Amino acid sequence: xxxxxxxxxxxxxxxxxxxxxxxxxxxxxxxxxxxxxxxxxxxxxxxxxxxxxxxxxxxxxxxxxxxxxxxxxxxxxxxxxxxxxxxxxxxxxxxxxxxxxxxxxxxxxxxxxxxxxxxxxxxxxxxxxxxxxxxxxxxxxxxxxxxxxxxxxxxxxxxxxxxxxxxxxxxxxxxxxxxxxxxxxxxxxxxxxxxxxxxxxxxxxxxxxxxxxxxxxxxxxxxxxxxxxxxxxxxxxxxxxxxxxxxxxxxxxxxxxxxxxxxxxxxxxxxxxxxxxxxxxxxxxxxxxxxxxxxxxxxxxxxxxxxxxxxxxxxxxxxxxxxxxxxxxxxxxxxxxxxxxxxxxxxxxxxxxxxxxxxxxxxxxxxxxxxxxxxxxxxxxxxxxxxxxxxxxxxxxxxxxxxxxxxxxxxxxxxxxxxxxxxxxxxxxxxxxxxxxxxxxxxxxxxxxxxxxxxxxxxxxxxxxxxxxxxxxxxxxxxxxxxxxxxxxxxxxxxxxxxxxxxxxxxxxxxxxxxxxxxxxxxxxxxxxxxxxxxxxxxxxxxxxxxxxxxxxxxxxxxxxxxxxxxxxxxxxxxxxxxxxxxxxxxxxxxxxxxxxxxxxxxxxxxxxxxxxxxxxxxxxxxxxxxxxxxxxxxxxxxxxxxxxxxxxxxxxxxxxxxxxxx
Amino acid sequence: xxxxxxxxxxxxxxxxxxxxxxxxxxxxxxxxxxxxxxxxxxxxxxxxxxxxxxxxxxxxxxxxxxxxxxxxxxxxxxxxxxxxxxxxxxxxxxxxxxxxxxxxxxxxxxxxxxxxxxxxxxxxxxxxxxxxxxxxxxxxxxxxxxxxxxxxxxxxxxxxxxxxxxxxxxxxxxxxxxxxxxxxxxxxxxxxxxxxxxxxxxxxxxxxxxxxxxxxxxxxxxxxxxxxxxxxxxxxxxxxxxxx
Ligand code: SF4
Numbered sequence: 001x002x003x004x005x006x007x008x009x010x011x012x013x014x015x016x017x018x019x020x021x022x023x024x025x026x027x028x029x030x031x032x033x034x035x036x037x038x039x040x041x042x043x044x045x046x047x048x049x050x051x052x053x054x055x056x057x058x059x060x061x062x063x064x065x066x067x068x069x070x071x072x073x074x075x076x077x078x079x080x081x082x083x084x085x086x087x088x089x090x091x092x093x094x095x096x097x098x099x100x101x102x103x104x105x106x107x108x109x110x111x112x113x114x115x116x117x118x119x120x121x122x123x124x125x126x127x128x129x130x131x132x133x134x135x136x137x138x139x140x141x142x143x144x145x146x147x148x149x150x151x152x153x154x155x156x157x158x159x160x161x162x163x164x165x166x167x168x169x170x171x172x173x174x175x176x177x178x179x180x181x182x183x184x185x186x187x188x189x190x191x192x193x194x195x196x197x198x199x200x201x202x203x204x205x206x207x208x209x210x211x212x213x214x215x216x217x218x219x220x221x222x223x224x225x226x227x228x229x230x231x232x233x234x235x236x237x238x239x240x241x242x243x244x245x246x247x248x249x250x251x252x253x254x255x256x257x258x259x260x261x262x263x264x265x266x267x268x269x270x271x272x273x274x275x276x277x278x279x280x281x282x283x284x285x286x287x288x289x290x291x292x293x294x295x296x297x298x299x300x301x302x303x304x305x306x307x308x309x310x311x312x313x314x315x316x317x318x319x320x321x322x323x324x325x326x327x328x329x330x331x332x333x334x335x336x337x338x339x340x341x342x343x344x345x346x347x348x349x350x351x352x353x354x355x356x357x358x359x360x361x362x363x364x365x366x367x368x369x370x371x372x373x374x375x376x377x378x379x380x381x382x383x384x385x386x387x388x389x390x391x392x393x394x395x396x397x398x399x400x401x402x403x404x405x406x407x408x409x410x411x412x413x414x415x416x417x418x419x420x421x422x423x424x425x426x427x428x429x430x431x432x433x434x435x436x437x438x439x440x441x442x443x444x445x446x447x448x449x450x451x452x453x454x455x456x457x458x459x460x461x462x463x464x465x466x467x468x469x470x471x472x473x474x475x476x477x478x479x480x481x482x483x484x485x486x487x488x489x490x491x492x493x494x495x496x497x498x499x500x501x502x503x504x505x506x507x508x509x510x511x512x513x514x515x516x517x518x519x520x521x522x523x524x525x526x527x528x529x530x531x532x533x534x535x536x537x538x539x540x541x542x543x544x545x546x547x548x549x550x551x552x553x554x555x556x557x558x559x560x561x562x563x564x565x566x567x568x569x570x571x572x573x574x575x576x577x578x579x580x581x582x583x584x585x586x587x588x589x590x591x592x593x594x595x596x597x598x599x600x601x602x603x604x605x606x607x608x609x610x611x612x613x614x615x616x617x618x619x620x621x622x623x624x625x626x627x628x629x630x631x632x633x634x635x636x637x638x639x640x641x642x643x644x645x646x647x648x649x650x651x652x653x654x655x656x657x658x659x660x661x662x663x
Numbered sequence: 664x665x666x667x668x669x670x671x672x673x674x675x676x677x678x679x680x681x682x683x684x685x686x687x688x689x690x691x692x693x694x695x696x697x698x699x700x701x702x703x704x705x706x707x708x709x710x711x712x713x714x715x716x717x718x719x720x721x722x723x724x725x726x727x728x729x730x731x732x733x734x735x736x737x738x739x740x741x742x743x744x745x746x747x748x749x750x751x752x753x754x755x756x757x758x759x760x761x762x763x764x765x766x767x768x769x770x771x772x773x774x775x776x777x778x779x780x781x782x783x784x785x786x787x788x789x790x791x792x793x794x795x796x797x798x799x800x801x802x803x804x805x806x807x808x809x810x811x812x813x814x815x816x817x818x819x820x821x822x823x824x825x826x827x828x829x830x831x832x833x834x835x836x837x838x839x840x841x842x843x844x845x846x847x848x849x850x851x852x853x854x855x856x857x858x859x860x861x862x863x864x865x866x867x868x869x870x871x872x873x874x875x876x877x878x879x880x881x882x883x884x885x886x887x888x889x890x891x892x893x894x895x896x897x898x899x900x901x902x903x904x905x906x907x
Contacts, residue, residue: 024720029678037767265690267676267767268683316747319690319765350746
């Protein structure tokens, strides 16, 4: 495959003739055929850098991923690059592939993964890590980066979980921190040069070195890790020119990136099977448990006019009858009501298009929004109060009042919904049984409100076990033991047993433990992931495949202690495995916020109040892009305070002078 | 009035299941702005009905779809589009073109008519289907002999799963035509007409009869037959899209 001393010309081969006979033997074969509207089956450019964008979970989960679709389009627009996609084959398909000696393939043209220059993974959840190893192995590439030969594909990874890259550091050649839109161009240019040199012997080290110099790119092999017994001492660069810290990439203005322009329309049903339009990126509500909110600061809104164009063009092109306006807190979008109304009233939609608003904050969900949303077809409504008691919500800085929640729920029932879903976390810092049980009170009160409007009123409570995440104020918190989480779930089950209108669902406490190992692990956890994978532990996100015993065994085999990694509180001085990765937030800002949390202080949303200098804007010379000068629905953080007049606020807010990095 | 559509499903898209085909058709109809109708109720569905369902992994040159139209927006052979197709008036040929542009590769509308709604569903009217399929792991001579033996038998028994038990069932009466049609790159190619009443007989059942132990290669439905005035006909034949 390697041309000696010249430009590499790969004659890419299609595996389709070998795949076709096995597809009738597997479940849902349509997920392996590609053929989506918006996909390009003729993208092969012999002299360009080839990317295989891989989602390490099933096609149904991975296909709608917007980040992956954006990069797919951007790369295919470049003359010097092209991208195809692949997804983790389900276990039945994997067995067929291994039996027939068929490697991991792209769904676009069914070419083998190891014919690509780069295999790039999207990491949206930690429990997919064993699937990452499985995909690398299925590609026929050594799973350990150190064992790869010069011409093997480069293995890359990005996405939210990349912010603690260490658990996967042994298996991934390079990580990308932050928004991918711009950095993929820099990477392509370096790799293109490497390809054109013919990838000669010894050149892998050089390309990795070159990649490590690109801002926002982390090449673990260029860093040494030192320990003092259990404790991590430092992660230090091996060469003088390698940066000691890696700062995330951030695009300044979403208006410059109206992607995806051609959202992929799959031929088989997937999750979020609808038009998805990203209306803003970032969130500064400041919820302390929320990694996504912390690492994607600042807020960058898409201009409303562009949102309208993307909705209209997208619906016409795809024929979907549902559009979802995506962001971390959709109802915060300036002028959300108008955008929803315009979509529903667009003559092209014939009044048949429904709008779904994921990530609804209750304080911004008004009767007006509810009425607009319900015009065509009522999609599911989920609100996330996250904690049952006001005390707890102050600690996590989710400053919505009970009244806010009841107003939102009332808006929903009054506009014809019969059921709302409420999302809560349990196992939060300093949570007492009263706080946990308050979840039941909230749910029951919501049912009571619903009964004023419909006899069918019900509430689904979805309960997640809290897993502390890197780059959040809770990164120092010791996660609850699974037994403790289970006890809390049982408290609620018992309390709600008699209420037939409240349905309780909970996430496996055992899976939260495995998630804890991988979320805040250091480089030593790599061998644990490898062990679990070698023992057959793939698809750990799927309850039918999850097995905590495998993880315990693997921790033992690696001589690592679950309590130390997962359930232990960290102190201020401890070196954290991700300290060399900068998500924009100063560590002392996060520590101060953690102390504020324990003290029960909330902090306001910096979109509409002065800056705390958390670092996300100040370090990068960028700022919020927000159309509306006023916070939605009467107050920052839903506390109802009028910031202009200094109106009394129901929550104690910490004086700003004490916050931030520069005291 | 309604649209009656005959379409093909060939190549990689043969792996798309029936329910997914329905969703693909819905999206295409909406993209063209065809004045479809919806069911009443809490979550209205686009009204449409298919001929006999095609098993996943099978190809077809003869799938059928009936789509009731909003009568206010049809005049003779012209349909007035709404939604994304607002302001466009189409005759059947133009509708066929528009749908083909909106459909993914592998799906093709091969015939389309605008016609009055009739009683009874197509699904119930279909009496038999034409098939063409190849067999992997079988010798052509052996299959040829097995076909002759089968046609000369008065009873052909196959295993059939009924709830939790396996029963033997005679399918001889359901085989209207059966012949060898040369070889494909996978193996012997067979052409058959199999009855759809009282139950649908599938090519995979014939493989067990003709070459036990071998596997069905690619099966393609070539016809769906109905009866009108004592005549065995196809609801639509390719290319008859303009004449009604
Ligand atoms: S730097 Fe200031 S304005 Fe920007 S996100 Fe941080 S606190 Fe908010």
